[in-house]
Amino acid sequence: MHHTASPIAAAVSGEPSHQVLEQAAEWYALLRSGDATDSDRTHWQAWLAQQPQHRQAWHCVEQISNRFESLQDTPDPRRTAEGLWTANERLIKRRRLLRGSAIVAGTALLGWQTLPPSSLPRLARAWSAGHRSATGEIRSLVLADGTQVWLNTAAAFDEHYDINQRLLQLWAGEILIATAGDAQRPFLVATPQGRLRALGTRFTVRLEETQTLLAVFEGAVEITTASGATSVVEAGQQRRFSTTALASAEPADLAREAWRDGILVARDIPLREVVGELRRYRRGYLGLAPEVAELRVFGNFPLHDPDAALDLLGYALPIRVRRTLPWWASIDAAVMP
Amino acid sequence: MSDRGLGPQTDVGILYGEHHGWLHKWLWRRLGNATDAADLAHDVFLRLILKPAPRGFDSFGATRAYLRSMAQGLCINLWHRREIEQAWLDTLAARPEQFAPSPERQAMVLEALQEISAMLLDLPPKAARAFLLGEVCRMTDREVADELGVSSRMVRKYVAQVMLRCLQLQARDTAAALLDPHLA
Numbered sequence: 213m214h215h216t217a218s219p220i221a222a223a224v225s226g227e228p229s230h231q232v233l234e235q236a237a238e239w240y241a242l243l244r245s246g247d248a249t250d251s252d253r254t255h256w257q258a259w260l261a262q263q264p265q266h267r268q269a270w271h272c273v274e275q276i277s278n279r280f281e282s283l284q285d286t287p288d289p290r291r292t293a294e295g296l297w298t299a300n301e302r303l304i305k306r307r308r309l310l311r312g313s314a315i316v317a318g319t320a321l322l323g324w325q326t327l328p329p330s331s332l333p334r335l336a337r338a339w340s341a342g343h344r345s346a347t348g349e350i351r352s353l354v355l356a357d358g359t360q361v362w363l364n365t366a367a368a369f370d371e372h373y374d375i376n377q378r379l380l381q382l383w384a385g386e387i388l389i390a391t392a393g394d395a396q397r398p399f400l401v402a403t404p405q406g407r408l409r410a411l412g413t414r415f416t417v418r419l420e421e422t423q424t425l426l427a428v429f430e431g432a433v434e435i436t437t438a439s440g441a442t443s444v445v446e447a448g449q450q451r452r453f454s455t456t457a458l459a460s461a462e463p464a465d466l467a468r469e470a471w472r473d474g475i476l477v478a479r480d481i482p483l484r485e486v487v488g489e490l491r492r493y494r495r496g497y498l499g500l501a502p503e504v505a506e507l508r509v510f511g512n513f514p515l516h517d518p519d520a521a522l523d524l525l526g527y528a529l530p531i532r533v534r535r536t537l538p539w540w541a542s543i544d545a546a547v548m549p
Numbered sequence: 550m551s552d553r554g555l556g557p558q559t560d561v562g563i564l565y566g567e568h569h570g571w572l573h574k575w576l577w578r579r580l581g582n583a584t585d586a587a588d589l590a591h592d593v594f595l596r597l598i599l600k601p602a603p604r605g606f607d608s609f610g611a612t613r614a615y616l617r618s619m620a621q622g623l624c625i626n627l628w629h630r631r632e633i634e635q636a637w638l639d640t641l642a643a644r645p646e647q648f649a650p651s652p653e654r655q656a657m658v659l660e661a662l663q664e665i666s667a668m669l670l671d672l673p674p675k676a677a678r679a680f681l682l683g684e685v686c687r688m689t690d691r692e693v694a695d696e697l698g699v700s701s702r703m704v705r706k707y708v709a710q711v712m713l714r715c716l717q718l719q720a721r722d723t724a725a726a727l728l729d730p731h732l733a
Contacts, residue, residue: 233716241709244683245690245701269716276715280684282661287644293685295636296666297678303629303670307622404651421650454647
């Protein structure tokens with residue numbers, strides 16, 4: 213085992229023992245299997261509470277699981293997985309041929325180590341941004357010019373202020389901005405789809421998969437898409453845009469501002485949208501059965517406690533919330549007695 | 550590691566002088582691209598520094614055979630990385646452009662794909678496939694079991710096996726980065 217081979221590394225990183233890693237892997241397999249019972253869950257929590265090493269091993273499990281999860285939201289996960297699988301099968305065949313024809317040289321170095329460890333941090337590029345919030349966290353900060361920014365869950369942005377402009381680069385999530393006046397320097401927000409110029413004071417910018425959502429609550433904001441199309445969005449309006457297209461303006465959703473106060477506002481929207489929103493605040497898996505996805509939802513729900521929000525949904529709708537474990541929950545139709 | 554008399558650095562220095570030009574040409578012919586060839590030739594010698602050949606070399610021919618087989622392995626890895634990239638681009642191309650993820654996200658997914666590919670490579674194929682289907686396609690153990698023609702208990706074993714392997718690789722990787730800043 214490499215653990216005994218690298219005592220220095222073990223000392224530096226406080227690496228959990230092989231046995232602890234094995235236990236963590238077994239807990240993971242049981243908890244995600246769908247067959248875990250309440251009693252399993254209780255035992256797992258007791259195991260977690262037992263030792264810091266257990267929690268550390270579990271943290272590693274979550275990191276690995278997250279890496280796979282980033283592929284779940286790709287346009288076609290099945291195709292993505294199959295593409296990867298085919299490429300791996302070909303590689304294995306080629307290596308086998310190579311082994312048959314020549315001395316096995318340096319093959320132990322191939323595989324995982326072909327990727328420099330530095331690619332791990334790059335994977336989480338957004339998380340090296342100057343300002344960021346954790347999943348489930350909503351926080352606010354004041355920039356040098358007095359501009360106030362609220363970060364919604366899992367948001368990240370960089371601040372580039374100079375003598376000519378005040379520019380925020382949004383990398384992930386959603387921010388609500390109340391700009392401070394500055395006659396000399398325009399206030400700009402850049403997203404992958406385009407650039408926003410504040411002509412007024414209060415607005416939110418939210419990154420979605422392939423587009424940006426802008427909602428304006430005071431003043432006005434000018435959008436310039438990456439392809440050069442421009443439009444001004446007035447207070448009380450919101451608008452989505454991609455790199456090439458501007459969607460039509462619609463009334464600003466109150467929810468786009470209410471999150472600042474930790475409230476999820478639902479006014480006659482389908483359950484799938486509410487769940488989509490809660491997923492952003494909650495670590496781990498939250499499944500939704502298709503037969504209940506279109507139920508309409510009214511109400512205000514606490515964002516700082518997404519699990520309490522799930523309970524409230526459970527009272528208000530004919531649904532059942534099943535929790536396999538804290539980061540693994542699913543919603544389906546209630547079983548009628 | 551270097552109890553063979555000469556330190557590994559010196560060995561590689563001599564090897565480099567004698568074989569680098571030849572290796573570069575060999576790779577160039579194989580890859581049809583001078584830049585890729587230069588990168589891989591460089592990589593071969595870097596690997597020799599990091600992990601010297603187990604018993605040294607007793608002849609000119611043996612040295613070249615060893616270098617060639619290392620270079621061959623690196624070519625295969627390069628093609629593999631390009632294939633994963635191509636498969637991902639094909640997946641994206643199959644969708645209307647307005648639904649494409651942002652360039653940043655595309656790059657992140659590609660990196661995740663390369664990492665996951667490497668994580669799954671040395672695992673038993675059925676276990677790797679069970680993990681991939683369960684994690685990426687969000688399939689339950691039962692669904693995975695039906696597709697692979699095994700029991701769901703077996704799927705759970707596979708998942709635990711792969712997770713343990715990934716944990717070990719991650720630990721090794723972290724240790725390597727801590728011990729060897731040149732790799733970073």
